[in-house]
Amino acid sequence: MNHKAVGIGLLxxxxxxxxxxxxxxxxxxxxxxxxxxxxxxxxxxxxxxVYNWSTYVAEDTISNFEALCGITVVYDTxxxxxxxxxxxxxxxxxxxxxxxxxxxxxxMVAEDLLMPLTADNIPNLTNLSEALADPVxxxxxxxxxxxxxxxxxxxxxxxxxxxxxxxxQVFTYDGPVAWLDxxxxxxxxxxxxxxxxxxxxxxxxxxxxxxxxxxxxDNVVYIAADDGQERLASGEVDIAVEYMGDIFxxxxxxxxxxxxxxxxxxxxxxxxxxxxxxxxxxxALAEVFIDYVLDPQVGADIANYTAYASPNQLAIDGGxxxxxxxxxxxxxxxxxxxxxxxxVLTVPDAEQLYNDAWDEVKILIGG
Numbered sequence: 001m002n003h004k005a006v007g008i009g010l011l012x013x014x015x016x017x018x019x020x021x022x023x024x025x026x027x028x029x030x031x032x033x034x035x036x037x038x039x040x041x042x043x044x045x046x047x048x049x050v051y052n053w054s055t056y057v058a059e060d061t062i063s064n065f066e067a068l069c070g071i072t073v074v075y076d077t078x079x080x081x082x083x084x085x086x087x088x089x090x091x092x093x094x095x096x097x098x099x100x101x102x103x104x105x106x107x108m109v110a111e112d113l114l115m116p117l118t119a120d121n122i123p124n125l126t127n128l129s130e131a132l133a134d135p136v137x138x139x140x141x142x143x144x145x146x147x148x149x150x151x152x153x154x155x156x157x158x159x160x161x162x163x164x165x166x167x168x169q170v171f172t173y174d175g176p177v178a179w180l181d182x183x184x185x186x187x188x189x190x191x192x193x194x195x196x197x198x199x200x201x202x203x204x205x206x207x208x209x210x211x212x213x214x215x216x217x218d219n220v221v222y223i224a225a226d227d228g229q230e231r232l233a234s235g236e237v238d239i240a241v242e243y244m245g246d247i248f249x250x251x252x253x254x255x256x257x258x259x260x261x262x263x264x265x266x267x268x269x270x271x272x273x274x275x276x277x278x279x280x281x282x283x284a285l286a287e288v289f290i291d292y293v294l295d296p297q298v299g300a301d302i303a304n305y306t307a308y309a310s311p312n313q314l315a316i317d318g319g320x321x322x323x324x325x326x327x328x329x330x331x332x333x334x335x336x337x338x339x340x341x342x343x344v345l346t347v348p349d350a351e352q353l354y355n356d357a358w359d360e361v362k363i364l365i366g367g
Contacts, residue, residue, distance in 0.1 A: 034318060037068070037124075037295040040288060044070035048285045051076050051084070051095040053272070054226060055249060056148070058305035065292050071285065079225040080182060082355070088113050092279035096286040102137040102271045103184070105144045106346040114143045115276045121287040124294035129313040132271065137346070144273035145290050146311035148245075148303065150331065151341065152185050153267035155232055155240045155247035156260050164262040167193060170239055171216035178228040178240040179220050183358030184344040185268045186213060186241070192266040198342040201350040210357035217365035232259065244330060248307030261330050269333075269341040271311070296320055307331065 046069075050062075054077040062073045076095075078084045081104040088098070088108070100108055108114045119125055125133070125145065132146040154164050164170065167189065170177065179186060188198035190209035200206060222231055228240035233250040240247070247261040274293060276286045292298055299312035300320035309331050315321060325331050333341075347354070 034296055034314070037292055037298060039065075039069040039292070043285050043288065046282060046285055047072045047074060048097065048282055048289055049074045049076070049095045050097045050289075051078060051087075051277075052097070052099045053077060054079070055246065056099070056272075056306055058301040061293075061298065061302055064298075065289060068292070069285075069288065079227075082183070085113075088277055092277045094279075094281050095277050096280040096282045097289055098275050098277050099147055099272050100144070100275060101344070102135060102273065103344045103346045105273050105275060106137045107348070107351075108275070108277075109138070109143050110346070110348065113278050115278055115280060115283055116142055117145070117276065117290070118287060121284070122291045122294065124291045127294050127296060127299070127312050127314040129311050129316075132311045135271065137271075138273070144275040145294065147272045147274045147293065148306060148308040149269070149271040149311060150244050150308040151263060151267050151269050151333070152180065152182065152241070152243050154262045154264060155229060155242045155244075156262065157232065157235075157238045157258060158260045159258050160238050161260075164239070164260070165264060167264045167266070170241070170264070171219075173219055173239055175219065175239070176221040176237040177219045178222040178224045178231050178237040178242075179217070180228055180241045180243075181223045181225045181362075183354050186361075187354055187358060188268060188342055188344055189266060192342060198266075198268075199345045199347055201347050201353075203350075203353055206350065206353050206357050210361055213361045214364050217361065220365050223362055223365075243308075245307040248325070248331070252307070263330060263333065263337060263341070265340060267341050269338065269343055 048071060050073055062075055066073055078087065081101050084098060084100060085104065122145065125141065128146060134140055135146065138144045154170055156164050187206065187209045190212045191198050191200055191205060194208055194212060196205045222237060224231060224240065228242040229246035229250050231237045232240040233254065244261050247259055251257065251259045274290045276283050280286055294312060296312055296314040296318055297320060299310055300315040303310035303315065304322040304325060307325055310316060310321060
């Protein structure tokens, strides 16, 4: 299957999942009572090592799991799929859970960096939306389980900018801007704007995307390692290319309406996943943790805190998603919006081309 077909497949699945509003349940209908999650016996005193993105669990997700199972969680964070890959390619230092994006899952499987999952140990797998229960990047969820999904696009200060509807506004804005240090996302936007496939393996097209970003980076003062939202919140920049949930989180923190999030004419849609890396010290407890996260209430608590879209159908059907997020057309975009987004896919033969091109962009625009 070619990369373009794979990308279209994921977009179609997401569009089908979003065919009805997330908060479609009748407001007068009481959600069915849910049984609280119970930890299996036999794990008291053990340790789970988690390697996740920052600000990507609810405040009590980890502490509740520790209390329920009588275990200790050691929690580390990374800033990009590239840094996750680099760490594990050197040999797993002991992590039991990692959280790669879809295209990175496929890459890690190809490099033997992930262990296969045992579905019988994760009974809450049945809570997943059908659209994400058999993803194109990991058929049958053999190595991974969807955790959260969302978009990467443009956050902005609404006290200075009324609305953003196009990337041209970002590139021509007369003020400080931050880009996200995600080569495939930024290069994907450039490729799409130039009329190419976001997952092109053509060296000339990748070079053209590199040049496009260099030519349009005069207002970039910072290339953010997953902290552009903090620069936006502090007033250091007026626009930040960032993950949608991070922008919603700073709005919630300030209890204000000073920050907006836009999906211009093209943007990235992605699915992040829970997986067990090769060499994990405690794969059995890792699968227990995955089952815990797939509990409807736990999954909803995470989605309501992080402001990302939940893959947990029981959480959605049970009315557990905060309407502030569940009814947001940005967090849960409609089918028309999904159709103009792109997914980043594994392109092993061109990975180095993308990394080299992005390095040149960063050097020459000096963000």
